[in-house]
Amino acid sequence: MNNKLGVYICHCGGNISDYIDVEKVRQSVENEEGVFLAKTTMFACGDSNQKEMVEDIKNNHLDGVVVASCSPKLHLLTFRAVTERGELNKYNYVHANIREQASWAHSDDKAGATEKAIHIVKAAIAKVRFAESLVPIKISSIKSVAVIGGGVAGMKAAIELSDLGCQVYLIEREYFVGGRVSQWDSLFTTNETGKELVTRLYNDLVKQKNITVYTGAEVISNSGNIGDFKLKIKITPRYIKAKCNQGELQNAIDVCPVEVPDDFNFNITGRKAIYHNFPSEYPQSPVIDIKNCTRCGACEKICENVDFTQKEEIMDINVGSVLMATGFDPYTPADGEFGYNSFDNVITLPQFKRIIDLSNEKLTFKGREIKNIAYIYCVGSRQVEGENKYCSRYCCTSAIHAAIIAKKKFLNIYNFHFTRGIRTYGKQEVLYDESSRMGDIYLQSYENDPPVVTGRNDKAVVRINDILTGKREMEVEADLVVLVTGMVPRKDNSVGSLFKLPKGRDRFFNEIHMKLRPVETVIDGITISGACQGPKNIMETANSALSAAAKSYSYVSKGELELEPIIARIDKDLCTWCNACAQACPFNAIEMEEGKTKNVASINNSACKGCGMCLPVCPTDAINLIAYSNNEIESMIDALAG
Amino acid sequence: MIMQEQIKDASYDVLVIGGGIAGGEAALNLANNGFKVLIVEKDLSIGGKMILLSKVFPTLDCSACITTPKVSEISRHPAITIFTGSEVKKIVKIAENSFEADVLRYPRYVIAEECTGCQLCEQACPVIVKDEYQFNLVGRKAAFIPFTIASPKVAAIDIENCTLCGACEKVCPPKCIDFTQEKEEYRIKVKSVIIATGFKLFDPLLMPRYGFGLYKNIITSMQMERQLAPTRPFNTILRPGDGKVPCKVAYVLCTGSRDATIGNPVCSQICCMYSIKQAQLLMGALPMADVTIYYLNIRSFGKGFEEFYEQAKGMGVNFIKGKIGKISELENGNLKLRYEDINENKVKESEHDIVVLSVGVIANLDTATFFSEQQLKLDSFNFINQTDPLASPARTSINGVFVAGTASGPMDIPDSILSAGSASSEAMCYLIQKK
Amino acid sequence: MVDTGKKNARILVFSTEKISDPAIDMAGLLKLHYPPTIYAISIPCSSGVKPKWILHAFEKGFAGVFIAADGSDCPYGESCTEKTGKIVSTTHELMKQKNIEPARLRMAAICSVCSESFVKQMKSFNENLLKMQGA
Ligand SMILES: Cc1cc2nc3c(=O)[nH]c(=O)nc-3n(C[C@H](O)[C@H](O)[C@H](O)COP(=O)(O)OP(=O)(O)OC[C@H]3O[C@@H](n4cnc5c(N)ncnc54)[C@H](O)[C@@H]3O)c2cc1C
Ligand SMILES: Cc1cc2nc3c(=O)[nH]c(=O)nc-3n(C[C@H](O)[C@H](O)[C@H](O)COP(=O)(O)OP(=O)(O)OC[C@H]3O[C@@H](n4cnc5c(N)ncnc54)[C@H](O)[C@@H]3O)c2cc1C
Ligand code: SF4
């Protein structure tokens, strides 16, 4: 029990003393048990008072300090620091809020406010008597980070982390890095191609000594916590030897008899069972798609680099932090949605991007030349009926940009945009201007009256009641209908569940706070970046990746982390190990510990967040939260009731 | 004239120019990773525009409540030094990892370390001038604390308006008013620079057909923002003409944006959303009021934004897709809007008792003055040019100089914060790699 | 000035450090008045309130206890609302056994900017408790 307390009551200029009789408060508390000195001060936070407090604490060897002033959100840390400068452990400081919760809240009732302030200060005194000196929980943190996903976000973050001196494991589920961006040709707003951008990043990546890239790899389990996550990674083999002869391999690809739809090209073309997405892909080695391979052995005969003996591997890695960069999937329209899969010239924007890339001189699809193109916007986004209420943010700009590129690359292209109001925000607006100047036609549908796609001969007809021309019904016969599909979370997002990452209303991974902690998750040590957190273009992806990298770096850079020691504590005598607390704990911080006579609960100090959810469930009241123990709370209640 | 020997030297790892949310966030990131930072802020308080906002979209959390803890963390941080009321005159890059900046600190005429923020000087001062922090809606004294949540929360003397009557000097308890203070010049050595000088608001006087400045009941969105803030000038929403509580409010979106004829073809990216936010707050504050938003396209593109827009529609905010032609004033101070209703393809008129112009984001041209020997490239809209916008959005045309927040183009707060994270991250690499 | 002759009910509020206590602070900042016999003890999360603390408060003479819950804003996870709800129902049972009207314990989610709703809740709770006292 602390018995030599210093109590300071602040006037706060007049903010407090205009409504509260500060001197009366002082007199009412100076004789409370344990109080050694009680003073009033004009500004407790002012430099002069801080100095005086430091002297008081030192000279009198105070063992507890209370300041009654403004809200603890403003100055709790200030006075903890003062306490520490007075050579007293900072957890022996308790804050009493008599401004926001007394003088201001009851500025209409001075007597009532004064009475309340007296009780609040007494409660703080009661609490500080039980305060203990605590040391922050120090845990060591491994200076390495696992980056999950090797798209732009993951590659950029990995390079950054490595530059900062961390060991990085880049874990990519596909056999090639680059993510979605490697699928796009010309990019807004620079017109660099996706391949060029990925090549640039990959060249930076391989220069780094401390990045290990795993492709065909997935995290299959996680245990451990911030500072020391223990991950198991499953690596599926390429069935190709590491050093290989590209020429021979090309021959092997040629002879493979199996052909399957190529999902890199969104199934508009096919590929072999031994394949690469495009010749300059990274890493520059093909892969055998073992699910579709018939083991006919044709490739093996031609090329000695093929190696069917390679085995799946399980790797264990330990990292201090995990950075998620698993990206998005393009929305897949339902059958019949705007004629998708009903008419064979209705495709999605990602497919259209691939067709532009794959066509030379003439824009053709399924052998037919394309002239009139109708773009239907917001497919899978801003749904009136469906559950995707959000705007996918990239797609207006991307569709307009693709339309401009098509018009520039090929002759006789006519673009008709069926929009829901164009959202080329910021500087992207100039693309919208450019396309309007190039003669593209813009139409806009009503929220509840989307365009309708029907067939006529071998064309699709798109019909709309157009807002921009005053509800006129307009019709376009299109050679190609491009559904401007939005972004949705990855279909297989199981890695999120593995780490218990919460999802937002839009089902993308959720940050703690959009403005205060935009790349952190509620799971300490795990950051999120890029399109897995929500739709983003590449610039926004890079910004979020760099922010997440800096955050992850801060968890591991010092090799050590300090956590607040406000955690749960088990009274082993009372505990009967009923498991109720372990089930209530949202952070898996409670485990069973085998004792000599009985099993008891035990708190993992580095996992416990001090929420207290375990307290009320314990049938024997064996758990207390440090600084909020029964003693503390009940004696505060006594003081407030008195 | 300042003598050479009066120039003070100091050195830091990084110079952050501008102490808005972007600059502050960048500084904190750097300082938390062990780098020494100097923030040079032109204004008397850090916090930028954000500290003056009401609640922020799309979560509607109180802007001050988010900003003040950040601001106090910044001002308390042992690795961060802040010069408020200061300007960067010139920066020279000497070599990689070596910059020299000339910084001028203007006097506050108050010894900041000793001022307790008691406001007695403010009460004593007889001079009243327009309060720029309340966007001229009300007045302030010549001895004043910029605003209640300013950081540092210390007084300053507005020497241009001060009559040197000495009233404040007499009442100040710690005797910290000091009229003898003078400009101080610093020569600062740093290894890297982050520019976070933010944006300017479009000046609606440049669009005379809207009648801003002429008609009293036309205000800017920033003036409305102040009326809705917890530290608001009045206790309710008033129209400035006659102090009447408005009941028919109009918002004119894209004021000063998306219009090549006034030299700004780009979309400001935030004004749709902040207008929708204000409309929701107005419906809460004045339950009887009608709020109409005149727009061209609603750009609610970010996380939770579209839902926020739908929420406003659900609350009964009117959205009219229409181009405003001209605004004129009626005898009772109400305003007549002539507009083209795009949905109905007709020219129409409507009457409102207050009109809010949702002014756009304009580049802050101060950035052009920082470097004289190296060229800091600007883009065609005078924002700082991002030389590698896709892979390294914070890079500028000078290696070692990075840009954070709206200094590179329009952005909302979440994007400004990510951009600041990106700039600080790149700066850290630059410092560690010494490249 | 309120009529100081009128007695108010003594209410204990369990607020949460990150979510509801800031709202109570803001009620003060905005000078939204409520009875001065309302006291807050702030804890990390509303799902950490022990029923015995609540009973202790009644024993010591509090007329009502209010849990200003984190609701869906809880930084510790979605289960908060449900868990806090459970604490309330368990305590209601215990209160019945001790012949304390369950209406003396209330809970509501108070978000970090819900100052007005907090004050409304407090005023109506106070009124109700006074009525119960009178009856
Ligand atoms: C049609 C279209 C055109 C576009 N055009 C442009 C443009 O021109 N300009 C522009 O700025 N933006 C454009 N974008 C947006 C751009 O594609 C995204 O901003 C970018 O891809 C996001 O990068 P990312 O790294 O977050 O995600 P992704 O690119 O999706 O990369 C994620 C990576 O993570 C991997 N992964 C997923 N799950 C796991 C797992 N469990 N374990 C391991 N690895 C995993 C994936 O295989 C992938 O490699 C376009 C988007 C679309 C749909
Ligand atoms: C009316 C209105 C409402 C808004 N509402 C929202 C909202 O609800 N949600 C949201 O997300 N966003 C909102 N915004 C946008 C938000 O204000 C910006 O995104 C954000 O303030 C940008 O921060 P910044 O630090 O880049 O710039 P700024 O806030 O402009 O900060 C720049 C700082 O640099 C200083 N400075 C300028 N020049 C110099 C110089 N030469 N030397 C030294 N210092 C200098 C300035 O004094 C300032 O402190 C709103 C904007 C407005 C106008
Ligand atoms: S960006 Fe455009 S196309 Fe995409 S969802 Fe938003 S409004 Fe629709």
Ligand code: SF4
């Ligand atoms: S206090 Fe919270 S985090 Fe800690 S053990 Fe209890 S329930 Fe788990």
Ligand code: SF4
């Ligand atoms: S009177 Fe003095 S101490 Fe008080 S605010 Fe003014 S300058 Fe500061």
Ligand code: SF4
């Ligand atoms: S954000 Fe909205 S109001 Fe602002 S310029 Fe863009 S379209 Fe206009």
